Amino acid sequence: MSQLVSQYDSVLERVNESRKRAGREDEVTLIAVSKTHPAEDIQTLYDHGVREFGENKVQELVDKYEQLPKDIKWHLIGHLQRNKVKYIVDKVCLIHSVDSLRLAEEISSQAGKKGLVCDILLEVNVAQEESKFGMSLAEAPALAEQIAALPGVRIRGLMTIAPFVEDAQENREFFAKLKQLSVDIMQKNIDNVSMDFLSMGMTGDFEVAIEEGANLVRVGTAIFGQRDYSLHS
Numbered sequence: 001m002s003q004l005v006s007q008y009d010s011v012l013e014r015v016n017e018s019r020k021r022a023g024r025e026d027e028v029t030l031i032a033v034s035k036t037h038p039a040e041d042i043q044t045l046y047d048h049g050v051r052e053f054g055e056n057k058v059q060e061l062v063d064k065y066e067q068l069p070k071d072i073k074w075h076l077i078g079h080l081q082r083n084k085v086k087y088i089v090d091k092v093c094l095i096h097s098v099d100s101l102r103l104a105e106e107i108s109s110q111a112g113k114k115g116l117v118c119d120i121l122l123e124v125n126v127a128q129e130e131s132k133f134g135m136s137l138a139e140a141p142a143l144a145e146q147i148a149a150l151p152g153v154r155i156r157g158l159m160t161i162a163p164f165v166e167d168a169q170e171n172r173e174f175f176a177k178l179k180q181l182s183v184d185i186m187q188k189n190i191d192n193v194s195m196d197f198l199s200m201g202m203t204g205d206f207e208v209a210i211e212e213g214a215n216l217v218r219v220g221t222a223i224f225g226q227r228d229y230s231l232h233s
């Protein structure tokens, strides 16, 4: 078995152990974050049965989409510019990074042109880091209501990127806050809004995120190894 496959399997095992430790019986989906890694690596995992992959750049997602089997479920997890929405709206299963009404309007409009309704998550900058995208916890409920009124998108849940920390326990409070926000939004009973998905947790902190309720975890490094950005200009 290739090293890549065994790394994937060991992450998947850790995902399931965390889920059980948290006393959860629902499903937690492991998204293999393949950004910067070649299509051959994705194909290797695909041949092992993996179907959920995450990319953070539109061009890279489109290139890989064209080279790889069409039943892959592509997750767009990175910041999305409005002028690039048209390239991916029919290629992704879920856009995790919707952080403004204007972006949601563009997704709705492009999805409408293709006769689709696009599933999206609202990205929340729970830790209020200056360097990160995402709406604030405070503005999320009102934005959810506005975005829910758009015909071409369907809000399926929330996403956050927690700070980079040595000790994953430090991020527990942020994960708990995103979970609480999802409960608060559910209680508003907004038409066209479900809170099916909580996308939180990466290589350094996915186990803590699962303990706090994550059901989509986005893991790159622990599966594929370190990313080499020098290969990509």
Ligand SMILES: *Cc1c(COP(=O)(O)O)cnc(C)c1O
Pocket: 033, 035, 056, 077, 078, 161, 202, 203, 204, 218, 219, 220, 221, 222
């Ligand atoms: C790169 C990336 C990940 C994966 O990060 P790792 O630390 O390599 O697991 C997860 N989420 C987002 C939004 C990313 O850009």
